[in-house]
Amino acid sequence: MFTYEGEDIFVIDGHIHMWDASDENIKTEGGQQFIDCFYDYHTGFTPEDRQWTFEEYQQYGADRLTDDFFGNGVVDMGIFQPTHLQEFYHDGFNTFDDLGAMVDRYPERFIVNGRFDPRDGEAGLEELERQKEERDILGAKVYTAEWKGDSKGWRLDSDDSFEFLQKCADLGIKNIHAHKGPTIRPLNKDAFDVGDVDLAASSFPELNFIVEHVGLPRLDDFCWIAAQEPNVYGGLAVAAPMAVNRPRKFGEIMGELLYWLGEDRLLFGSDYALWNPDWLVETFLEAELTDEQQAEYGVDFGLETKKKILGENAAELYDIDIEQKKRDLEVDAISEEYDLAPMYSDTTGGAVADD
Amino acid sequence: MSGSEPTGQPGSSGSVTEQSVRTALDSVLDPELDRSIVELEYIEEITIERAPSGSETNVRMAFLLPTAWCSPAFAWMMATDAKSAIESISGVDSAEIVLRDHMHETEINTGVNEGRPFGEAFPDADGGLEAVRATLDHKARLARQYDAVEALLDAGLSPAQIVALTPADLDRDTDDDRIHIYLGDRSFGVSVDADPIEEYLEMATAEGCLTGETDPLFRMPDGDPIDESMFELLRRRTRSAKVNVNSQGTVCDALNESRREMIEGTGSR
Incomplete structure (x- = not known):
């Protein structure tokens, strides 16, 4: 747990992966291009002295992950979002079952979300039931632009999707994380158009829709929809690292998000290993709006707002009682391994910013 | 651009320079970022080839996008817009566009240079780009x-x-x-x-x-x-x-920079 300006900051990293893009696992050229592109995102928005080598980046494994998250005590918990990509990688890229093994190992520290694809039909509904039964998942990641057979993607507001969303509602899988990132496929459409979130969110008020990457490059459409649908949230993966060397742009994005959505519907995410929370959390905490942005947007981006975004909002969505959780974390295997117990036992005893 | 001389007039190709090609390309936008492909530094190479007889001038323009994954639809628009912009220069007979290191470079380069419609180059697309x-x-x-x-x-x-x-x-x-x-x-x-x-x-x-x-x-x-x-x-x-x-421009700028460093061998991949 991080201590910043004398306050404990409970950090739940809302968007993390443990992927395998090793040479042995890459199945197609697409798999190579995919990890190459990720690596460009990594180097483009990571301070030079914190950049990984490409080899490190391809496959880092469980020990590296726990070192990065808990080695300096900055992160308290992480939420895994699966990305299967079986077409590109022999054993998948970042799968529900592999991630589940990390939860088995450190049950207090990690949450794994399920995933579904409405085009899987009956088998997909059964798989969703299995995920719920095995790991009592509260959330699911969906990737609307994934190709499957002849299909070039699907929409959240389609009949098939509604059947799965109803299943999620019935099973208590209440947090739907929709990846809405850069346009790739299908070829002649905007596969990550955020328009489909609108009807899905108004049709399923009991579900929460977390739009990952805040819809960039559709931030404007996303904000407009979210302003009208109270169960739409923004995940800050990709946006947060702009605080590093594009602080002004980051300030504008935060200004827009806080203006349209407010401070209760934004979730921090490192997108690990795209970026590493071991520096990103502190960068986020130190980020400020300029005076001009402050005047333009009239929003508060102070420490209380940052605490909500860094952990409290995710705790709300994932039924985590932070005070109780601190007591559980104090005695878990990670606290023992990294000697973190003291920072949970007394208040404001967390890791201190090294500035 | 002068625009006054008839296209393809023998002898007029002497006025075609790399600079005049760049000026023509100023008007070609990355449609997602609403910025010129010249300003965005996507252009890698401009070659002006004149036939020995001096009767034909062909311009070859190679460009690279910030990722191999950039939307094929956007890439297609930039390639076709660039082709028309270059071919509208007085003294240029034809332009050849080369998109480099893209997941769909073959479909795009062949389709654009042969003047085929998008839907034909990508039979699995559901229609045009309008x-x-x-x-x-x-x-x-x-x-x-x-x-x-x-x-x-x-x-x-x-x-x-x-x-x-x-x-x-x-x-x-x-x-x-x-x-x-x-x-x-x-x-x-x-x-x-x-x-x-x-x-x-x-x-x-x-x-x-x-x-x-x-x-x-x-x-x-x-x-x-x-x-x-x-x-x-x-x-x-x-x-x-x-x-x-x-914001998207910022993301693409950073990706562009990283990618070029890698391709030029100054990065660590």
């Missing part, structure tokens, strides 16, 4: 409207005056790149930098939301005239369109 281009033009118009309206607010116009403006109110002064606007009985006038207004006019015309010289200049997202009561909300919506396009 809708994508219209959507992007629409967003660019909103972002440009924000800049134009901000310039007018800064110059001292009120929201009521701004929503009532028509293209006919704009008085362009070619001497100093400014636009003068006189209101009422011409007793009150302001002068603003012409660029944001002209850039807005260009995209609003492309989107087709300007209906006439004496119809309202600025529009709601759906193209309707603006009621003054909606002014502030609209200003905020157009602001978010501007922030969006800027």
Whole structure:
């Protein structure tokens, strides 16, 4: 747990992966291009002295992950979002079952979300039931632009999707994380158009829709929809690292998000290993709006707002009682391994910013 | 561009230079970022080839996008726009476009250079690109409207005056790149930098939301005239369109830089 300006900051990293893009696992050229592109995102928005080598980046494994998250005590918990990509990688890229093994190992520290694809039909509904039964998942990641057979993607507001969303509602899988990132496929459409979130969110008020990457490059459409649908949230993966060397742009994005959505519907995410929370959390905490942005947007981006975004909002969505959780974390295997117990036992005893 | 000499006239190719090609390409936009491909530094190589007889001039332009994954639809638009821009230069007979290191470079290069429609180059696409281009033009118009309206607010116009403006109110002064606007009985006038207004006019015309010289200049997202009561909300919506396009530009700039470092071998991959 991080201590910043004398306050404990409970950090739940809302968007993390443990992927395998090793040479042995890459199945197609697409798999190579995919990890190459990720690596460009990594180097483009990571301070030079914190950049990984490409080899490190391809496959880092469980020990590296726990070192990065808990080695300096900055992160308290992480939420895994699966990305299967079986077409590109022999054993998948970042799968529900592999991630589940990390939860088995450190049950207090990690949450794994399920995933579904409405085009899987009956088998997909059964798989969703299995995920719920095995790991009592509260959330699911969906990737609307994934190709499957002849299909070039699907929409959240389609009949098939509604059947799965109803299943999620019935099973208590209440947090739907929709990846809405850069346009790739299908070829002649905007596969990550955020328009489909609108009807899905108004049709399923009991579900929460977390739009990952805040819809960039559709931030404007996303904000407009979210302003009208109270169960739409923004995940800050990709946006947060702009605080590093594009602080002004980051300030504008935060200004827009806080203006349209407010401070209760934004979730921090490192997108690990795209970026590493071991520096990103502190960068986020130190980020400020300029005076001009402050005047333009009239929003508060102070420490209380940052605490909500860094952990409290995710705790709300994932039924985590932070005070109780601190007591559980104090005695878990990670606290023992990294000697973190003291920072949970007394208040404001967390890791201190090294500035 | 002179544009006055007939295309392909023997001997006229001597005037085609790398600089004249770049100038022609200034008008080719990355449709998602609403910025020129020249400014974005996508262009890698321009080769001007003249046939030994001096009768044919072919220009070859190679470009690289920020990722191998950039939307094939956007890549196609940039490639076809670049081809037409270069071929419109006086003295150029034909242009060949080479998109490098893209997941669909073969389909795009073959299709664009053979002049085939998008749907034919990509049989598994569900149709043409018109809708994508219209959507992007629409967003660019909103972002440009924000800049134009901000310039007018800064110059001292009120929201009521701004929503009532028509293209006919704009008085362009070619001497100093400014636009003068006189209101009422011409007793009150302001002068603003012409660029944001002209850039807005260009995209609003492309989107087709300007209906006439004496119809309202600025529009709601759906193209309707603006009621003054909606002014502030609209200003905020157009602001978010501007922030969006800027943010995406930032992402692409960073990716572009990383990718070039890798390809040039100065990176660590």
